[in-house]
Amino acid sequence: MSVKKVVSVSLGSHRGDKSVTANILGHDFEISRVGTNGSFEEFAKLVRELDGNVDAISLGGIDLYLYADGRRYTIRDAAKLASNAKKTSVVDGSGIKNTIERETIDWIQRKGLIDFPNKNILVVSGVDRFGMAESVANLTNRVIFGDMMFSIGIPHPIRSLSELRLLARTLLPIICVVPFKWLYPVGEAQDKITPKYEEHFRWADVIAGDYKYIGRFMPPPTSNALVGKTIISNTLTAEDVQNLKDRGVKTLITSTLEFDGRFFGTNVLEGIVVAISGKRPEEMKPQDYLDILHQMDWEPTVRDLGSNE
Numbered sequence: 028m029s030v031k032k033v034v035s036v037s038l039g040s041h042r043g044d045k046s047v048t049a050n051i052l053g054h055d056f057e058i059s060r061v062g063t064n065g066s067f068e069e070f071a072k073l074v075r076e077l078d079g080n081v082d083a084i085s086l087g088g089i090d091l092y093l094y095a096d097g098r099r100y101t102i103r104d105a106a107k108l109a110s111n112a113k114k115t116s117v118v119d120g121s122g123i124k125n126t127i128e129r130e131t132i133d134w135i136q137r138k139g140l141i142d143f144p145n146k147n148i149l150v151v152s153g154v155d156r157f158g159m160a161e162s163v164a165n166l167t168n169r170v171i172f173g174d175m176m177f178s179i180g181i182p183h184p185i186r187s188l189s190e191l192r193l194l195a196r197t198l199l200p201i202i203c204v205v206p207f208k209w210l211y212p213v214g215e216a217q218d219k220i221t222p223k224y225e226e227h228f229r230w231a232d233v234i235a236g237d238y239k240y241i242g243r244f245m246p247p248p249t250s251n252a253l254v255g256k257t258i259i260s261n262t263l264t265a266e267d268v269q270n271l272k273d274r275g276v277k278t279l280i281t282s283t284l285e286f287d288g289r290f291f292g293t294n295v296l297e298g299i300v301v302a303i304s305g306k307r308p309e310e311m312k313p314q315d316y317l318d319i320l321h322q323m324d325w326e327p328t329v330r331d332l333g334s335n336e
Contacts, residue, residue, distance in 0.1 A: 030055045030056065030057055031054050031055065031056050031057070031082045031302045031303075032056070032057045032058075032059075032080075032081040032082050032083075033056060033057070033058050033059070033081065033082060033083045033084075033085060033295060033298035033299055033302055034058075034059045034060075034061060034077055034081050034083075034084055034085070034298075035058075035059065035060040035061070035084075035085040035086075035087040035291070035292070035294055035295050035298070036061055036063065036070055036073045036074055036077070036084060036085070036086065036087060037060055037061065037062045037063065037086075037087030037088040038062075038063060038065055038066075038067075038070060038087065038088035038089050038207075038213040039062045039063075039064075039065075039087060039088045039213070039218075039239075040062050040064050040065075040218055041061075041062040041064060042062070042218060042264075042266075043060060043062055043264050044059075044060055044061055044062055045059070045060050045264070045287075045289050045291075046058070046059040046060075047059075047286040047287045047289065049286055051299060051303065051323060052303055052319075052322055052323060054302075054303060056299065056302075058286060058291065058295060058299070060087060060291065060295070061073060062087075062088075065208065065213035067104070067108065070108055071107075071108055071111045074108060074109070074111040074112050074117075075111045075112075077112070077115065078111065078112040078113055078114050078115050079113075079114040079115055080115075081115055082115070082116070082298075082301075082302040083115065083116045083117075083118060083297075083298035083299070083301050083302045084112055084115050084116070084117045084118075084298070085117075085118050085119065085120065085292075085294035085295050085297065085298040086105060086108065086109065086117065086118070086119040086120075086294055087262075087292060087294055087295075088211070088213060088239075089102065089104065089105045089108070089119070089207055089211070089213075090102055090105060090119050090120070090121060090155060091105040091106060091109055091117070091118075091119035091121065092119065092121040093121070093154060093155055093157075093199060093203070094121060094124075094125055094157055094158075095154055095157045095192070095195035095196075095199060096157065096192045096195055096196065098195075098196075098199075100199045100200065100202075100203045101203060102202075102203045102207060103203060103204050104206065104207040105119065105207070116298075116301050116302075116307055116308050117308070118294060118297040118298050118301055118308050119294050119297070120292055120293030120294035120295075120296070120297050121293075121297075122297050122301075122308055122311055122316060123293055123296060123297045123300065123316045123320070124156065124158065124293045124297075125157065125158030126158065126313050126316055126317060127282045127283075127293065127296075127316075127320065127325070128156055128158045128159040128162070128282055128293075129158040129159065129161070129162045130282075131159070131259065131280070131282040131327045132159060132162035132163055132166070132259075133162060134326060134327055135259070135280060135327065136166060140278075140280070140329065141232075141233060141257060143163065143166035143167045143233075144166055144167045144169075145167075145169075146167065146169065146232040146233055147169050147170075147171075147230055147231045147232045147233070148163050148167060148169060148170040148171070148231060148232070148233045148235060149170075149171050149173060149227055149228065149230070149231035149233070149234045149235070150163060150170060150171070150172050150173065150235050150236050151173040151177050151234065151235070151236035151237060151240040151241055151244075152172070152173060152174050152177055152178055152236050152237050152240055153172040153173075153174055153185070153188075153191045153236070154174050154178070154191065154194065154195050154198075154199065155236075155237060156235075156236055156237070157195070159235060159236065159259075160172060160188065160191060161188065163235065164187075164188035168187075170186070171184040171185065171186060171227055171230070171231070172184070172185040172186075172190075172191050173185075173224070173227065173236075173240070174191065174194060175194070176223070176224050176227070177223075177224075177240040177243075177244060178210055178211070178240075179210075182224070184227060211239070219243065220242065220243060220244075220245065220247075220270075221243060221244060222244060222245065222246050222247055222250075223244045224244060225246045225250060225252055228244075228245060228246050228252050228253060229246070229250075229252040231256065232256060232257065233256065233257045233258075233259065234253075234256060234257075234258050234259070234260075235258070235259035235260065236259075236260065237260065237261075237262075238258075238260040238261060238262050238263055238267060239262070241258065241260055242267055242270065245270075245274065246274070247274075248273045248274045248275070251275065252274075253271070253274040253275055253276050254274070254275030254276075254277075255275060255276075255277045256275075256276055256277060256278075257276070257277060257278040257279075257280065258271060258276055258278070258279050258280070259280045259281075259282075260279070260280075260281060261281050261282060261283045261290055261291075261292050261293060262283075262290060262291065262292035263279070263281070263289075263290045264289060265288050265289065268330075268332070271332055272332045276332050277331070277332060277333055278329065278330070278331060278332065279329075279330045279332055280327055280328070280329050280330075281327060281328045281330075282327050283295070283296045283328075284296065284323075284325070284328065285328050290328070297316075300316055300319045300320065303319055304319060
C-alpha cells in the first residue's frame with residue numbers, strides 16, 4: 028500500500044516546520060508542514076514542485092475561501108498561490124472548518140466542559156470562523172468578536188452576531204482583494220508577541236479562534252490575565268503550548284487531532300480527509316467530510332495545561 032502524502036505549505040516561519048507519520052483508517056500517511064517565512068514567491072515555487080507528487084497540498088497561514096452568512100468569498104492572493112497546482116488537490120481547511128468548529132462548540136457544551144451561557148467569550152476573529160461564531164452566539168450573548176481589533180487594528184469590540192454579519196457583508200468583498208499581509212501576520216511576524224487589548228483577554232473566561240491572533244496579542248505572563256482560562260484553537264506548536272502554560276492557561280481545546288505533540292490546522296485535516304476520500308475538494312460535500320471524520324472517531328482534543336503530561 029502506497030503512503031499518502033499531505034503537505035501544508037505555510038506563509039509562516041520555518042520555526043513551525045514539522046513532519047510526522049501516522050496510520051489513519053488503514054492508510055499510512057506522511058504529513059508535513061513547510062514554512063516560507065512570508066515569501067509568496069517561495070510559496071508558489073513549493074506548490075509547483077509538490078504538484079503531482081503528493082496527495083494533497085494544504086494552504087497554511089492563508090485562507091482560500093471565507094464563508095460568512097451563507098456566502099463564500101475568495102481571497103485573491105490565495106487563489107493566485109493555489110493556481111500553481113494543476114494536478115494535486117489544494118485545500119485550505121474551509122471545507123471542514125465550519126463543520127467541525129460548530130461541532131466543537133456544541134460538543135463542549137454537551138460534555139459540560141464549558142457552560143457557555145454563563146461565561147464571557149472572546150472570539151478573536153469571527154469572520155474567518157463563522158461557524159464557531161454562530162454556535163457561540165446561539166449559546167450566549169456574553170461574547171465579544173475581535174475582528175475589528177485583531178484583524179484591522181481598530182479598537183472596537185463587536186458585541187453581537189448581527190453586527191458581525193454586517194461587517195462581513197460590508198468588508199469581506201474589499202478584504203478579499205487587498206494584499207493579504209495587510210490583514211494577517213506572515214513569516215516571523217507570526218511568532219512575535221505584541222500584547223494588545225489586555226482588558227478583553229482579562230474579561231474573557233474563554234478565548235477562541237485563530238491562534239495566530241491569540242498568540243500574537245496575548246498578555247505577558249506577568250499580567251496574570253490568562254490564569255485559569257480556557258483556549259479553543261488550532262495550529263499550535265509545542266512552543267505555543269508552553270507559552271500558554273507560562274501564562275497560567277488551565278485548559279486547551281482543539282478541534283483537530285494531535286500528532287507527535289503538534290496540533291495541525293484544519294487545512295491539514297482537510298487534506299487528510301480528501302486524500303482518504305479519493306475525491307477532488309470541489310466534489311466533497313459537508314456530509315462526506317463528516318462521514319470520514321466519524322470513521323476516524325473524531326472528537327475535540329482536551330488538554331489540561333496544569334499537568335505535566
